[in-house]
Amino acid sequence: SIILKCTQKKPERRYQTMEDLLVDLRKALIDPNDPSLLGNTTTINGDTRRMSEEEMGEINARHAQNQHTLENVMDGDVDEARDAFEVPDFPEETSQDESKDSFFVPELFESSSSDASDFGKKEEKNEDEEREERRGIRSEQLMAALGVGGAVVAIVLLLILGRNIGKAKTVVSPTGPNGETTLASNQTKVPDLDGKTQDEAEKILQEATLSMKVTGNAYSDSVPKGQVISQDPKSDEVVSKHSSVGVVISNGSQKVDLTSLGxxxxxxxxxxxxxxxxxxxxxxxxxxxxxxxxxxxxxxxxxxxxxxxxxxxxxxKGKKNTMTVVPNIVNQPEAAGTNLLISSNLKPGNRAVQYSDTVKAGDIISQSPEPGAQATLGSKVDYVISQGPAPTESSTESATKATKATKAEDKKDVNATASAELSPESNYQYVGSIDTTFELKDLIGPGGSSSKVKVMIRLRQDVNGQTVYRTLMEPRNITGDTILPVRFKSIVGADGVEEGNVEVVDADTQNVLKSYDVQFFKVQ
CATH class of the missing domain: 3.30.10.20 (Trypsin Inhibitor V; Chain A)
Known part of the structure; x- marks a missing residue:
């Protein structure tokens, strides 16, 4: 019926689209009784796929059946052929001319109408002879239809299978006794093309009796430009010789090395x-x-x-400014001076106290570093607080001495008087001494003999957790070649304190130029 529909004389009775023809052919070739194959345009219009072994087997079986039917036709069994190919019976009253009008058949099968004598003879034939003649005509028509149908089937198979011609297909090869793959003479293994350039890959495939087809290009951060990213079929798969292997070639990385731009x-x-x-x-x-x-x-x-x-x-943004100018806190009350340091991103450092005849008690006598100097942000500034003028002999001490003299005079006993004077604790002092020299050139070098520095000498002691200073030599200017004597035979220290330091100090900056350790002893 497919062939007859294809050969209908009127176009509207034929297949209107190739998809309709392919659906019926596929149904007829594989399984005429399978309704799932009817109208499966998705399979026809979709991507090409490989036919399974089961489908190929069904096609071969149908082909063998058609061959058998064709042999029966050749032997003259027209009825069997008509049933096999679903050819409808012509009605008995349908004339040869009417059948020609319904179906398109080759001209060679038409009876000649120009021969009048043959037509007369045909009228004289009996009914059995006419039936035999019509059967012969139908046989000729069927043979022509089978020829056309065979051509159509061949074309359809080429359409279905032709798209894969030349493409490498993985085939199953038998294995040897040790499990190794045994290759037929027309088979080969696909070589590994990973990391090969396009030219190298093509050469390797040629040596393996295969051809290469570039199926695409892609960017890759790991595969350099021009090398194979992937291949199909994969390496070590068995394929037919002279088939092609598809490869994807790398375009290199999309990333840009900015160092090359400078x-x-x-x-x-x-x-x-x-x-x-x-x-x-x-x-x-x-x-x-x-x-x-x-x-x-x-x-x-x-x-x-x-x-x-x-x-x-x-x-x-350039170098970060890590320095600041040290503010002047001299002659400022301690609270005001420390606040000024904090506002300048500096910290109050070591605090010391010292007697001063010029700076009132509670104000700052000196600082280190000196005002206007550059200091690192967050660094400390040491300062000295005035205790006011140094104390003199108090009236209390005078009164004590007078009382003692009065008692001694009353007792009229010189020994008793001496004993009374030695017994109070106030008659004992802590005294130290030092005898050395200081040379300024040790600090500024021999070339600085003409340089002048204002120096002072002071005693430094820690009393009850607080640093206390006592001036031993008032500030004076000395030159770089001066040898300054540091000689003090009797230095009275704080009560109960047995250690201290004699310091040579730059009077302008309050920097300690030299420090000497001094031991103090309790004496009468």
Whole structure:
């Protein structure tokens, strides 16, 4: 019926689309009784797929049946052929001319109408002879239809299978006794093309009696440009010789190495222009840098961005200002001086006290570093607080002595008087001494003999957790070649304190130039 529908004389009775024809052919070739094959246009219009062994077996079986039917036709069994190919019976009253009008048949099967004598003879035949003649005509028509149908079937098979001709197909090969694959003479194994260049891959495939087909290109961060990313079939698969292997070739990475642009050697403006010209969007940040000048590029992130992505460049703000000017806190009350240090991002340092005839008690006598000097932010500034003038012999001490004299005079006993004077604790002192020299050239070098420095000498002791100073020599100017004697035979220290330091101090900066340890002893 498929062939007859294809050969209908009127176009509207034929198949209107190739899809309709392929559906019926597929149904007839595989299983005429399988309704799932009817109208399966998705399979026809979809991607080409490999036919399974089961489908090929069904097609071969149908082909063998058709061959058998064809042999019966050749032997004259027309009825069996008509039933096998579903050819409808012509009605007895249908004439040969009417059948010609319904079906398109080759001209060679038409009876000649020009021969009048043959037509007369035909009228004289009896009914049995006419039936035999019509059967012969139908046989000829069927033979022609089978020829056309065979051509159509061949074309359809080529359409279904032809798209895979030349493409490597994995085949199953028998294995040897040890499990190794045994290759037929027309089979070969697909070589491994991983990491090979396009030319290398093509040469390797040629040596394996295969051809190469580039099926596409793709970007890859791991496979260099021009090398094989993937292949189909995979390596070690068994395929037929002279088939092709599809490969995907790498276009290289989409990432750009910005170091090649020399970004870090540019200023911020040029760096932005260069990045934007390469298709990047630019974001900027700023940082301090001790090595990169202000406006220079410290770094960029990421170093290998993808085309069209965002790049952040870090611009130098130059060296961070870590120094500050030390404020003047001399002659300031202690609270005011320490607040001034804090507001200048400095910290109050060591606190000491000292007697002073010029600075009132509670005010700051000196500081270190001196006012106007550069100091690191957060560093400490030491200072000395005035205790006022040094104490003199008090009226209490005078009264005590007078009382003692009166008692001694009343007792009229010199020994008793001496005993009374020695018994009070106030008759004992802690005394130390020092005998050395200080040479300024040891600090400023022999070339500084003409330099002048104002120095003073003081005693430093820790009394009850507080540093106490006592001036031993008032400030005086000395030159670099001066040898300053530091000789004090009797230095009275604080009561109960057995240690101290004699310091040679720069009177202007309060920096200690030299310090000597002194031991104090309790004496009468």
């Amino acid at each position: 970004i870090t050697s540019m200023n911020a403006k040029d760096a932005k222009t260069a990045l934007k010209s390469e298709g990047f969007s630019v974001n900027t940040e700023e940082e301090y840098s001790d090595s990169i000048e202000e406006g220079g590029i410290i770094r960029f992130v990421p170093e290998q961005p993808e085309k069209g992505s965002e790049v952040t460049i870090v611009i130098s």
